[in-house]
Amino acid sequence: MNTVDFDRYDHVRPIRWTGEVLELLDQRVLPFETFYRRLHTFDEVAAAIRDLVVRGAPAIGISAAWGVVLAAKQVSAGDGQAALKQLQPAFDVLNASRPTAVNLAWALGRMRAVLAKSGSDWLSALEQEALAIATEDLAANRLMGRAGAELIDVGSGVLTHCNTGSLATAGFGTALGVIRAGVAEGRIDKVFAGETRPWNQGARLTVWELQEDGIPATLIADAAAAHLMKTGQVQWVVVGADRICANGDTANKIGTYQLAIAARHHGVKVMVVAPSSTVDMDTASGEHIEIEERDPGELLTALGKRTVAEGIVAWNPVFDVTPHDLIDAIVTERGVILSPDETGMRAVFGTP
Structure with a gap:
């Protein structure tokens, strides 16, 4: 197999730190506009996370880390402990911006830990930690791309859901990183992407990313997925995750659970790809995951135009939980867990 050509398949960068401001590629206006929003305060970063300017669990964590840095630039303190006390309101606001993605709390935890042990150089230490979070994510994605692609037979078709590419990470992507690697190695012949209502991350973002890299998709x-599986054109469903529990249960974009059910019926395998920062060994199972519900109005409109009659009630959970027994492989930068369960998870990630 050929070596993955990272330069060819890794063009998009959604998060840019200038040294003074955070620039986020506004994913709400893609693919027709490529516009970076310049954020100067932690409140603006929290709003950008909440309003889906930036989305995807790893990208949310990275953005929040830079949000702490922006808050720190407005603080005067002699050491990290003193700064931590002043920055607690910023940590609280950022942590509350999205409840389901564990990467958010994980990244903020790293930033807190750095502050707690820093001296007079605490601001520089914070910047270095945020940069490390982003750099480590990109490296992890490339490792996962190779590892996940190795599970896929030559000539396979894959189906993905939501957006798990460079737009959702520091670069290359999680599930889309596996697809990029699989295409580069000649393992994947066909790529299908579900539209992913109501925000159409698959339609607006995933197929755009693949087009940018010259990968046909x-x-x-969304409703065509089971029929696609029945035709035999896909052998794997490859998705990301917003939280992976100690037993392997996985929270991901709404619609993932029904894909896993359909995949099991049709003999299609399911791969979950996420960095170790998405693994939450302190949460025993998916029953304990808080499922975020967003404004029902998101279901009532398309491209800003109302498509549903007045007075209609909508329900808008934006994540669901796929039980571990419907997942064939969990791929992280620490290793691959086949037929995941609590034993397999602990073998890689230890006991909480």
């Missing part, structure tokens, strides 16, 4: 309606 076919968009399908």
